[in-house]
Amino acid sequence: MNLKNKVALVTGASAGIGKAIATKFAEHCCNLIITARRVNLIDELSKELTAKYGVRVITIENDIRNFENVKIAFDSIPDELKKIDILVNNAGLARGLSTIQDGDINDWEEMIDTNMKGLLYISRLVLPIMVAKSSGMVINISSIAGRAAYPKGNVYCATKSAVRTISEAMAIDLNGTGVRVCNIDPGMVETEFSLVRFHGDSEKAENVYKQFTPLIGEDIADIALFVATRPGHVMIQDIMVTPTDQATAMVVNRK
Ligand code: 8X3
Secondary structure, eight states, X not given: OOOTTOEEEEESTTSHHHHHHHHHHHHTTOEEEEEESOHHHHHHHHHHHHHHHOOOEEEEEOOTTOHHHHHHHHHTSOGGGOSOSEEEEOOOOOOOOOOGGGOOHHHHHHHIIIIIIIHHHHHHHHHHXXXXXXXXXXXXXXXXXXXXXXXXXXXXXXXXXXXXXXXXXXXXXTTTTTEEEEEEEEOOBOSXXXXXXXXXXXXXXXXXXXXXOOBOHHHHHHHHHHHHTSOTTOXXXXXXXXXXXXXXXXXXXXX
């Protein structure tokens, strides 16, 4: 499948994996709807991608935690771009790293509302469009954290486990509609992920990626591009990707 003149909606496109996927798709002539909370960052990205690749990009400031906001934002998409071909559910975050008995309720709410409810809200609006045209693809960015809990990961791991289950459920419920679903579970990717997890503590965040070579957003974007460009009869359902020095969430070879 060629991405030329297709439309992809990428959530959480202001930085990291989302930004890398939006950029990679634009390089392949895909029009874009990009969403994020930090609208100044996606506005800049939109200008850059339009100038470089001549694609159409619209930006939507969107906090996906509230369904009414998501619906209003979705309704504002111009009709010619509403025929979304690819939905990349990338928006998500880890907030805090503490035992469940010491967990911060606000951190839990933010992760559950963004990683699970936000993904469901967007999908609920986009999937009927794909079903109506008997084609489309959903790429859910989950995490290695969804495959097994790790110490102090508790609620983050649970939300990513939920994303994994939602991906499975989507593939089942959409069977026969022509809509494809792929779940991607990245391991350690050097993005703002740890900075967000540690509430802006850059020293702690940098330590996470020291003494080995982590993945970068572009590594995941390459995979998303491969998934999105398979012929219509091919559905890649599930991918786990880690740095070579990472075997599991906790087994990392630091030099
Ligand atoms: C990010 C990967 O292992 O830091 O989702 O949780 S991990």
